[in-house]
Amino acid sequence: MVNLIDAVQPNVIKTQLSDIYGFSEQLAQIPDLVSLTIGEPDFPTPEHVKKAGMAAIAADESHYTATWGRIGTRTAAANYLKQRYDVDYDPATQVVITNGVTEAMYATLATFVGKGDEVLLPTPAFPVYDSLVELNGGKLVEIDTQPDEFLLTPERLRATLQEHPHAKVLIVNFPSNPTGRSYSADQIQALADVIAETNLVVVSDEIYSELTYTGRHVSLAKYLPDQTILFNGLSKSHAMTGWRIGVAAGPAPVMTEIAKVRELMSTSVMTAAQVAAEEAFGNGMDDAAPMRAEYERRRDYVYNEFTRLGFACEKPQGAFYLFAKIPERFHLNSAAFCQDVAKTVKVGMIPGSSFGAGGEGYVRISYATSMSNLEEAIRRLQIYSDEH
Template identity: 40%
Template sequence: MVEHLIRGDIRGIAISGIRQMANRVAQYKDVFSLTIGQPDFPTPPHIVEAAARAARDGKTVYTPNAGLPELRDAAAAFVRSKYGLEYRGSDETLVTVGASQAIDMALRTILEPGVEVVLPGPVYPGYEPLIRLCGAIPVYVDVTDSGFKLTAEKLEPALTERTRCVILASPSNPTGAALAPDELSALAELLSRRDLFVISDEIYSELVYDRPHASIASYPGMRERTIVVNGLSKSHSMTGWRIGFTFAPAAITQHMVKVLQYNVTCAASVSQYAALEALTAGIDDALPMREAYVARRDYAYARLVAASFDVAKPEGAFYIFPSVRKFGLDSTSFAYRLLDEQRVAVVPGSAFTPLGEGYVRLSYACSMETLAAALDRIERFADGLSSS
């Protein structure tokens, strides 16, 4: 047996708490699941047809490592028209295998052993393992008392001479918090004076509810140090198509493409043609989905407040992150008991770093009927805990 020869840092990585909960759900047949961030909308039919047409036309061969030139141009045009970001498709835009591979590629390009990466907590659990596999050190900033936002005031004390990168995720998974223009401006004022990179994860950029999405890369001094990550999984309900993008200056992109080349060669050709359709004919496909998410957000927030949960109103994405501290249970016990007793699945906040302890994440990327039924059961469960 040679299992002992497997890298220690790989052995030490735990399966995502999100997936652990989803796997636990599989033992039941009658569960209302509010766990995985999977849009319940189908991929728009015109995108599916574009992919089928590409396959029928024999467009099933390797593309350039960086992606189809016309797709890179379309992606650059998309972020220009939507968010005012100026990137060339030719040498500042890469097509990746989803936003997750984009983040991995970016981190492997800029990190070295011993450097530090600062990020907010609670936060999506996919960043830390990638940071550690690069030999770098994650440094979490507790944002539970700042509306779940990484503010300049909170960030500055965490920056050291070893800081190589700051990760921003706006809108945020798991909290739905989205950085406002004045908050981004203050962060840019702080970070533009530092010799570091920023990875801005904007995968939920089309799902900002109460104001237009803004990117830190659009602020003075930030473009040259920022790698913007985006993709189509959430905006166009294309999770399984696995198409993401990076936007960064050519001086950075020319090195990231080397990692992409040796890691995946290129994103799937048929998926790239589907993405091209999404970013051109489907440029506004996210709008009706966003309207539905707003209605669900408002409904879930109102129901949780009425049930006496302490909860912040999300500004984007499709998650809500109520506190469960008042019920005297840790987040895992709350989630497991809710599943076992009421057949409703949520994700323990501890899945999003230890700073998420005391909360649970509910995804409202589901039908209103499912959401209503699940919240009925959550309210019943909470009432039982309060009276016991």
């Protein structure tokens, strides 16, 4: 009898899906769990954006759009990127609207990564990147940022390039999932200076840019517009994860190639969602501000409390995650520690090992949940701590 599994491509078989979702689902079975695992905003989509989406449905905006996205949405996205981050993109030739940054990632890595191509990835990192490199037959080169307070330094990038002179792509993500770390203008400029001496394609995932607590986010694309594919979107800034709106922007000739791949994936992005996105980019420039203020309050709380409980951590500068070091006295690796805490005191956290080599020994805490949940989690972790 034919066994179709034998026909599946080896790259697909090798590709591991992130254990984050599996682990979160497993934890969800535990009654009365306080979950700090969720990587999405706990706020509703802004009212004016919802209204625009509903009006678009009522007006029968229900057909395919240009595969790059509606020109109105692309123009609004380009204006938004210009106003917020001072980067210049021509909406006609340099901006593609995608089904979330996830689709932008897929299309971009499929465009650049072939068999044996080396891709540099500072870790700990969002696990989708690792899987996409695998799927395309590329070779992942992890750069462990743990010794550098979870930032990619120019020195470490230089050293990695000496060992991997033929590396083709560098992926960066800041503010970072899972560490919440980000770069100052000087740090970005210093990294850009090193990258500019190379032929690297830079993929810069800046989806958390609006959730920056240290002043204005500075985009890598500002310094390296000709060498960067910039990703941004509305999932985190406007609490719109389910609307699936991402933006990819970069030099015109390569955006044409990326748009080809994207077209093959899904033709276009849901039309009403694009209309809502135009409203969000156009008239929702400040929508993130109140959410950012609340996240910042929670960040201060979890950072102070985890530090007090003996979990060393770098203060997050953005996103809504804290990456905390498991105290030695618990004698458990990150997966075992998260299992034990979930079972005994019913607090859900993600093991740092889910984010690559630089993550072992740590846990990721999401503070995209209410203050009362965070307080309850700390109360339970205090009990765990007292018992060990």
